[in-house]
Amino acid sequence: MNILILINYAIFAVLLSLFFLELGAAILSLVDYETYRERVFTYVAPIWEITGTMSIFFIVNLIATYPSLVPTLDLYIAPVLLGAVFLIVRDAFLGYSEFADRQDAKREARVYSVCTLVIALLIVLVAGSLLSGAGLGPSTNSLDLVALINPFSIGLFLSVFLFVAFLTPIFYNIRSAKFAIASIIVSVWLFAADLNNYVPYVVANIAAEWYLSLPSAALLVAMLYLYLKRDKMAKFLVLPFSISCVGAVELFSYPCLANCSIALTSYLAPSVDQPYILAITVAGSVFLAVALGIFVYVHHVHKKRVAKKY
Amino acid sequence: MLDPLIFDRFTMGFALAVHIILAVIGMILPLIILISEYIGNKYNDNDYKVLARRLTKAFVIFFAVGTASGMLVAVSLVFIWPTFMALVSQVAILTVYVEVFAFFMESIFLALYIYSAEVLTNKYVRVGIMFIVACGAAASAALITLLNAWMNTPAGFNIQTYLLNGTVTGINPLAVFSSPSAGIEVPHVLATSYFAGAAILLAYFAYMLLKSKSAKEKRYYVKASKVVFGVLLIATIFAIITGILSIEALYHLQPEKFAAIELDINSTAYAPELIGGLYINGAVKYALPIPDLQSVLATGNASGVVPGLNQFPQNTWPPLFIHDLFDIMVVAAFGIGFLLIVIFALHLAKRKVFLDRRILWLFVLIGALALVLLENGWMVDEIGRTPWIIYNVMTIQQASNTSPTIIPLAILVVALYAAVLPLTFLVLRRIFRNDKLRDELK
Numbered sequence: 076m077n078i079l080i081l082i083n084y085a086i087f088a089v090l091l092s093l094f095f096l097e098l099g100a101a102i103l104s105l106v107d108y109e110t111y112r113e114r115v116f117t118y119v120a121p122i123w124e125i126t127g128t129m130s131i132f133f134i135v136n137l138i139a140t141y142p143s144l145v146p147t148l149d150l151y152i153a154p155v156l157l158g159a160v161f162l163i164v165r166d167a168f169l170g171y172s173e174f175a176d177r178q179d180a181k182r183e184a185r186v187y188s189v190c191t192l193v194i195a196l197l198i199v200l201v202a203g204s205l206l207s208g209a210g211l212g213p214s215t216n217s218l219d220l221v222a223l224i225n226p227f228s229i230g231l232f233l234s235v236f237l238f239v240a241f242l243t244p245i246f247y248n249i250r251s252a253k254f255a256i257a258s259i260i261v262s263v264w265l266f267a268a269d270l271n272n273y274v275p276y277v278v279a280n281i282a283a284e285w286y287l288s289l290p291s292a293a294l295l296v297a298m299l300y301l302y303l304k305r306d307k308m309a310k311f312l313v314l315p316f317s318i319s320c321v322g323a324v325e326l327f328s329y330p331c332l333a334n335c336s337i338a339l340t341s342y343l344a345p346s347v348d349q350p351y352i353l354a355i356t357v358a359g360s361v362f363l364a365v366a367l368g369i370f371v372y373v374h375h376v377h378k379k380r381v382a383k384k385y
Numbered sequence: 386m387l388d389p390l391i392f393d394r395f396t397m398g399f400a401l402a403v404h405i406i407l408a409v410i411g412m413i414l415p416l417i418i419l420i421s422e423y424i425g426n427k428y429n430d431n432d433y434k435v436l437a438r439r440l441t442k443a444f445v446i447f448f449a450v451g452t453a454s455g456m457l458v459a460v461s462l463v464f465i466w467p468t469f470m471a472l473v474s475q476v477a478i479l480t481v482y483v484e485v486f487a488f489f490m491e492s493i494f495l496a497l498y499i500y501s502a503e504v505l506t507n508k509y510v511r512v513g514i515m516f517i518v519a520c521g522a523a524a525s526a527a528l529i530t531l532l533n534a535w536m537n538t539p540a541g542f543n544i545q546t547y548l549l550n551g552t553v554t555g556i557n558p559l560a561v562f563s564s565p566s567a568g569i570e571v572p573h574v575l576a577t578s579y580f581a582g583a584a585i586l587l588a589y590f591a592y593m594l595l596k597s598k599s600a601k602e603k604r605y606y607v608k609a610s611k612v613v614f615g616v617l618l619i620a621t622i623f624a625i626i627t628g629i630l631s632i633e634a635l636y637h638l639q640p641e642k643f644a645a646i647e648l649d650i651n652s653t654a655y656a657p658e659l660i661g662g663l664y665i666n667g668a669v670k671y672a673l674p675i676p677d678l679q680s681v682l683a684t685g686n687a688s689g690v691v692p693g694l695n696q697f698p699q700n701t702w703p704p705l706f707i708h709d710l711f712d713i714m715v716v717a718a719f720g721i722g723f724l725l726i727v728i729f730a731l732h733l734a735k736r737k738v739f740l741d742r743r744i745l746w747l748f749v750l751i752g753a754l755a756l757v758l759l760e761n762g763w764m765v766d767e768i769g770r771t772p773w774i775i776y777n778v779m780t781i782q783q784a785s786n787t788s789p790t791i792i793p794l795a796i797l798v799v800a801l802y803a804a805v806l807p808l809t810f811l812v813l814r815r816i817f818r819n820d821k822l823r824d825e826l827k
Contacts, residue, residue, distance in 0.1 A: 121500045127452045128492040132485045134459060139482050142474030145467055149786070152464040156794050159460045160801050163453035167805065170449030171812045179815075345475055347556045355479065359486035366493045373501040 076329060079349055080339055082356050083140045084325040085318075090129045091198075092317035095235075097126060098195050099243030101188035108181050114247045116184070121374060123169050125367075127162065139352050141342040150211070150218035151201050158197040165190035199235055203228035207273045208333035230269035237262035238320075245302045246313040252303055259295075276335050280327040287326050291319040387792055393465045393785045396795040398767070402760055403802040404458050407451040407809075409759060412526055413582025413616070414444040415491075415519040420612050422515055426508040432605045435825045436612075437515075441499065442820070443813055448495060450809050452488075454802075461798060465791065469774050469784035475553050476542045477535045477561040484528035491521030523575060530574040531567055533766070538565040538638050539775050547778065569634045573627035580624045581759040583617035584721075588752020591745040601826045607739045610748070614739075618729055621722045628718065629682070636683040639776060640692035641701060642769040647679055648672065648708040652693035656680045660712055664705045700772065707769045714761045721751055 100119045103111040138145060148155075165187050172183035200223045204210045210222035241259040244251040270277045281288070294316040301309035330339045344352060418440045425433030459481075463470050473481075494517045505511055535541075541560025542553055587610060594606040635643040643649075648659050648669050656679040662672025677687040684690070694702050724747065732738045739745070770776055774784045 121496050124449065124452065124492050124496060125489075127449075127456070128485075128489050131452070131456050131459065131488065134456070134463075135478075135482055135485050138463065138470065138474045139478045142471060142478070145463060145471050145474060149464055149467045152786075152794060153790065155460055156457075156464060156798065159453070159457045160797060163450065163457055163801060163805060166449040166453040167446075167809065167812075170446045171816075344478075345553070345556055348475065348478070348558045351479055351558045352482065355482055355486070359483075359489070362486065363489055363493070366490065370493055370497045370501075373497060373504060 077340060077343065079140050079343060079352060080330060082353070083136055084322060084329075086129075086133050086136050088318045088321040088325065090126070090133050091321050092314055093122065093126045093129060094195070094198070095239050095242055095317055096246055096314070097123065097191055098239045099246060101191035102239070103243065103247060103249075104184050104188040105192075108184060111247065111249075112181075112184070114249075118247070119169070121370075123166070127166055130162070136356070139348070140344055141339065142344055144337075144339075144342040146216070147211075147337065150216075151204070153220055154197045154201050154223065158194050158201075161190045161193045161197070165194065195235070196232065199232045200224065200228055203231045205332050206231075206277075206328060206334075208336050209273075211333050211336070227269055227273040230265055234262045234266040234269065237265065238317075242313050242317060245298060246310045248307060248310060250305075255302070256299070274328070274334055276331070277324075277327050280329075284327065288323050291316065291323050294319055387789075389787045389789055389791050390782060390785050392792050392795040393787075394781065396791075396798050397461060397465055399799050400454075400458055400461055400802055401763070401767075403806055404451070404454045405759060405763060406756070406806065407447055407454050408526065409578045409582040410447050410585065411444070411451045412522045412578050413586055413613075414440055414447065415495075415515055415522050416579070416616060417583075417586065417612055418444065419512065419515040419519050420616070421609075423512050424612070426512065430608075432608050432826065433612075435605065435822070436609050438825070439817070439820075439822070442816060444495070445499065446809060446813055446816075448491075450805060452492070454805065455488075457798065457801075464794075465786050466774065466784040467786055469779060472547075472553065472775070472779065473532070476556055476558070477532060479558050480528045480531040480535070480561045484525050487521050487524035487528060491518050491525065494518045494521065526575060526578055527571050530571045531561055531564070533574075534567040534570040535561045535564045536775050537570065537766075537770060538567075539778050540564045544778055566634055566638050569627065569630050573624070573631050576620055576623035576627050577759065577762055579616060579620035581755045583613050583620055584752045584755030586752075587613045587617055588749045588755075591748035591752070594739065595742060595745050595749075599823060602822055603740070605822065605826055610739045614725075614728075614732075618725050621718070621725055625718055625722050628715070633683060636691070639770070641694065641697050642703060643683070644692045644694045644697075645703045645705055645769060646708055646711045646765065647691065648705060649679075649691055649693045651695050652690060654680060654688050654690045656683075656689075656691040658682070659708070660716070661709060663709075703769045703771045707765050710761050710768075711765050714758050714765065717754055717758055721754065724751070 097119060100115040103115050137148070168183045168186040168190070172180045172187065203225075204218075204223050207225075207227045209225045209227055210219045212218065237258045241255050241262060243249070244255045267278070270281075294312055298309050298312040298316055301312065331337060332339060343349070418437045421433045421437040421440065424430060425437060494514050498511060498514045498518065502511070505514075541557040541564070543555035546552060546554050590606050590610045590613060594603060594610065597603050597606060632643070632646075635646070647656070648662055648664060649656060650664070650667075650669060655677050657674035657676050658678035659669065659672040659674055662669050664670075679691055680687050680689040728738050728744060728747075772780045772782070774781045
């Protein structure tokens with residue numbers, strides 16, 4: 076497996092997982108803002124800017140890793156540009172809501188939520204097309220935008236929605252075990268059916284390399300165990316679980332896109348660029364991990380110590 | 386039939402014109418917050434601490450909008466100029482890639498600064514955190530400017546082979562960090578960005594001083610103005626010095642742009658510096674010549690030969706109105722620099738310059754002018770390079786997306802950018818109206 080592709084997969088898995096948590100926050104905000112406001116924005120408030128920066132990281136890493144894929148990515152200009160526009164509105168309103176009074180903050184949080192839902196829809200449409208090849212012309216040099224909405228993308232959207240519905244109660248500490256368990260069961264079943272009908276090579280890979288899903292299974296079991304025991308530690312497994320699930324799907328589709336009509340290895344950066352991209356990614360990621368670790372320590376651990384002292 | 390190239394150019398130009406304002410404000414704010422936080426803690430001065438707190442609120446808003454705007458610019462680059470990005474992604478992507486981490490550094494440490502304010506007991510740790518944020522902002526600007534410098538003086542691949550058959554060979558991925566114009570363009574962009582940001586901020590504080598009737602609030606705004614004025618003065622001096630050096634670099638590295646900026650139609654020795662002027666029917670008219678000055682500035686002596694546009698094919702000449710844009714920029718910059726030095730001298734002479742209404746209105750005017758000069762400078766740089774997007778390698782026409790589907794998307798992007806700045810300022814106004822300064826001042 077090519078290390079640059081794996082790194083790109085890892086960045087996308089982290090980004091998507093952070094976004095899933097925000098999507099859950101957006102849904103809760105719309106369902107009942109007052110009840111969930113504090114829980115939701117305790118997470119969203121410090122992290123939304125990092126998610127936004129992560130999306131820029133992914134785009135730049137994508138271009139650096141697969142430079143000759145740019146003409147194909149160019150075909151998705153409409154949904155991606157639309158997503159970027161909604162990202163500006165999302166960022167702006169979330170920034171405004173941090174300092175607004177309570178009534179204005181509710182309205183601005185609602186705008187943020189709607190924008191997040193639209194961005195989720197656009198991500199599903201684009202990711203669905205890149206996974207299944209739906210809408211892409213035979214030589215991957217044309218795209219039928221209308222074909223982005225198809226049975227596969229609808230099934231994908233529903234399974235993602237249910238996956239988020241599973242993660243959200245656990246992460247935001249909402250007692251809803253039956254709903255969560257039902258969501259994950261239906262989500263997995265729907266996703267598997269979708270893949271089987273439209274991206275069969277991925278299903279074949281799952282059968283051949285089933286062990287790649289063991290980490291996700293182990294995390295799922297541990298997370299559900301803690302959640303059912305009402306242990307708040309369950310929420311700390313949500314992000315690793317989500318990352319492992321997205322990562323597993325990526326590995327099962329490796330090294331193809333678009334129902335294997337795009338072989339990622341043939342779009343990789345020139346060999347002379349690759350060591351530098353790798354070095355910068357590794358060095359930068361180590362730095363990021365340290366910085367985020369400091370942030371988590373100060374924000375959560377030190378805050379508890381100060382609270383205990385007083 | 387609407388020409389997609391016009392939409393491509395207008396969309397990119399408009400997006401960058403708005404984004405650069407967000408970017409310079411995003412650069413100056415962490416620097417002023419840092420200085421205020423330090424002074425406030427060192428001298429236990431509540432006014433400076435309040436300044437740091439209130440500017441942080443503004444910074445969060447600008448950072449949020451700036452992040453998303455930056456992403457939109459990045460996405461627009463890929464979709465509006467796909468051929469350009471295809472080459473950049475193979476040869477010059479590393480500077481953009483490293484910039485992402487500088488941006489991450491800024492983002493994480495800003496979150497740390499804000500959300501851990503009440504638990505960081507060592508006050509100088511917060512100063513240190515904001516120092517990292519300010520460094521991240523400067524590093525981001527420098528790294529993006531390196532890409533622009535590469536566009537002006539491309540390096541790091543075999544250009545002849547690329548021009549011959551379109552294949553990219555002889556790649557040196559690190560060359561983008563040291564392209565010929567990088568050494569002067571980066572310092573000049575940093576200096577002018579801090580100049581513009583500081584001028585805008587000083588204009589705001591000056592305006593508030595003019596409006597304010599409370600002694601406490603005046604005291605606060607005077608302190609704020611002094612901090613920003615200090616940064617503005619230093620930035621202006623550096624901007625002028627690096628600007629002069631930039632012209633010398635242009636002479637060697639981009640002679641067509643140099644000739645267009647100076648409105649030199651023919652190569653000549655003892656070249657005069659032309660102030661103003663228009664190129665009409667093959668001749669320069671209405672210009673005020675300063676004898677020999679251009680040759681002296683470009684080559685060090687009056688007999689130095691400067692390039693002329695007639696040495697180059699006419700289809701590679703940039704639009705010659707950039708000469709007038711350049712002149713406005715230089716005259717205004719020198720004028721502002723002179724005024725700032727005079728004001729500084731008056732301040733040292735214990736004149737209460739920050740309470741003099743004439744000087745305060747002058748600061749407001751300088752702020753407005755700085756905004757014009759900021760856009761002006763980038764227009765000279767970008768339009769001055771046309772028809773090239775990568776100098777002598779790729780034209781704008783070759784780089785652009787000519788699909789008609791770009792048109793509605795371009796309209797959407799322009800509409801968004803037209804709304805985002807006014808909306809941001811309206812929200813800031815509302816936030817600070819609800820968050821009264823007098824309640825925070827002791």
